[in-house]
Amino acid sequence: MKVPFGTITVTESARRRITEALDSGRLTQGRFVRELEERFAGLCGVKHAVAVSSGADALTLALAALHDRGARPGDEVIVPALSFAATGNAVLAARFKPVFVDVRRDTLNIDPDMIEAAVTERTRAIVAAHLMGKPADMDRINEIAERHGLFVVEDAAEAHGALYKGRPAGSLGRAAAFSLYAAHAVSAVEGGVITTNDEDLARILRSLRAHGRACDCAECVLSAAGEPCPRRFETEGGQDIRFHFPRIGYSSKMNELEAAVGLGCLDVYEEISARRRENIGYALSQFSRLAPHLYTIREEPWETIGPHALPIILSEKAPFGRAELARRLEENGVETRTLFESMPTQCPGFAFLGYRPGDFPEAEYLGRRGLHVGVHQDLGTRHMEHVISTLARFLETRP
Numbered sequence: 001m002k003v004p005f006g007t008i009t010v011t012e013s014a015r016r017r018i019t020e021a022l023d024s025g026r027l028t029q030g031r032f033v034r035e036l037e038e039r040f041a042g043l044c045g046v047k048h049a050v051a052v053s054s055g056a057d058a059l060t061l062a063l064a065a066l067h068d069r070g071a072r073p074g075d076e077v078i079v080p081a082l083s084f085a086a087t088g089n090a091v092l093a094a095r096f097k098p099v100f101v102d103v104r105r106d107t108l109n110i111d112p113d114m115i116e117a118a119v120t121e122r123t124r125a126i127v128a129a130h131l132m133g134k135p136a137d138m139d140r141i142n143e144i145a146e147r148h149g150l151f152v153v154e155d156a157a158e159a160h161g162a163l164y165k166g167r168p169a170g171s172l173g174r175a176a177a178f179s180l181y182a183a184h185a186v187s188a189v190e191g192g193v194i195t196t197n198d199e200d201l202a203r204i205l206r207s208l209r210a211h212g213r214a215c216d217c218a219e220c221v222l223s224a225a226g227e228p229c230p231r232r233f234e235t236e237g238g239q240d241i242r243f244h245f246p247r248i249g250y251s252s253k254m255n256e257l258e259a260a261v262g263l264g265c266l267d268v269y270e271e272i273s274a275r276r277r278e279n280i281g282y283a284l285s286q287f288s289r290l291a292p293h294l295y296t297i298r299e300e301p302w303e304t305i306g307p308h309a310l311p312i313i314l315s316e317k318a319p320f321g322r323a324e325l326a327r328r329l330e331e332n333g334v335e336t337r338t339l340f341e342s343m344p345t346q347c348p349g350f351a352f353l354g355y356r357p358g359d360f361p362e363a364e365y366l367g368r369r370g371l372h373v374g375v376h377q378d379l380g381t382r383h384m385e386h387v388i389s390t391l392a393r394f395l396e397t398r399p
């Protein structure tokens with residue numbers, strides 16, 4: 001049996017929209033992107049969604065918007081030490097300095113008890129990543145942020161469909177960044193979305209994704225009407241407002257073909273979500289069979305884990321290494337991914353920040369001892385059974 005890590009759903013409706021876009025000749029950001037934004041905002045229960053070209057760009061832009069609100073290059077952003085490298089990269093791409101805080105070994109998320117010690121006069125924001133779809137401790141994080149006047153951005157790349165105390169991921173901070181990459185529940189092949197209730201922030205984000213462009217008329221921003229910009233030469237200096245850039249921007253737009261694929265996923269989102277939930281629910285319910293050598297995350301009564309993937313972590317006493325376990329899974333057709341790295345101490349790209357091995361013991365532990373496998377919509381309970389029984393059989397040989 002094969003248990004691939006990811007999949008991508010390209011529906012008939014997506015194919016129809018792709019053909020329609022190709023026939024219309026309108027392939028860059030247009031009405032399908034706009035529709036995706038409106039429907040994604042609805043899914044998260046927020047007023048605005050801004051589509052961009054990746055989850056990494058979504059996070060970068062959400063942070064870069066702070067330059068419009070008094071932040072200066074080199075100001076600090078608190079991020080969890082354990083995440084996909086994009087979480088740290090985005091802080092640097094937004095011209096800020098990442099300040100890493102260790103995570104908890106049980107939740108995989110930033111340790112709220114350690115955040116406050118990392119706050120300085122230059123701190124501007126906290127990135128709360130919901131790793132493996134498990135919501136970060138948002139009440140604690142928002143409370144710390146409020147006390148220090150900080151902006152909270154959710155890294156919700158992996159948190160499609162997650163709920164925290166009844167509220168959807170994407171609505172839990174001031175802004176949230178989703179990835180629409182292939183392995184995610186709503187996928188546009190490549191893509192990202194920023195969600196927010198802050199209208200002014202949404203306006204800044206729409207400018208940032210288009211190189212920092214000045215004009216915010218519907219024609220320039222949404223490119224939906226296909227009409228020329230009505231304000232083109234109406235600035236005081238007589239510049240062409242379409243080529244006037246009041247802020248440092250990025251080139252991060254989503255195109256119509258990507259949006260067509262994303263809308264197709266939204267058309268069948270309930271089915272995708274239900275299948276993923278059933279898969280992860282089954283795997284979590286069976287995991288106690290694998291104790292004490294392996295553990296995973298727990299779903300608490302106040303939350304719903306966004307069904308992104310199943311983490312598998314070796315406990316301290318496990319008498320085998322991660323490579324051996326991954327090999328056994330792969331030999332049995334189960335594709336594996338590691339559980340990322342401690343960005344500051346295991347990811348060489350961040351070495352210039354000067355952290356030392358041992359600074360983030362929990363993130364480093366998970367970076368050495370964690371794996372994750374797929375729970376996506378093209379898998380079913382029998383695939384999850386196969387994963388669990390492969391692990392159980394492996395453990396029988398390694399008591």
Ligand SMILES: Cc1ncc(COP(=O)(O)O)c(C=O)c1O
Nearest residue numbers: 054055056084086157179180181
């Ligand atoms: C936690 C996290 N943040 C950010 C990203 C970046 O998303 P993308 O690959 O769409 O740029 C990912 C990718 O999956 C992720 O897992």
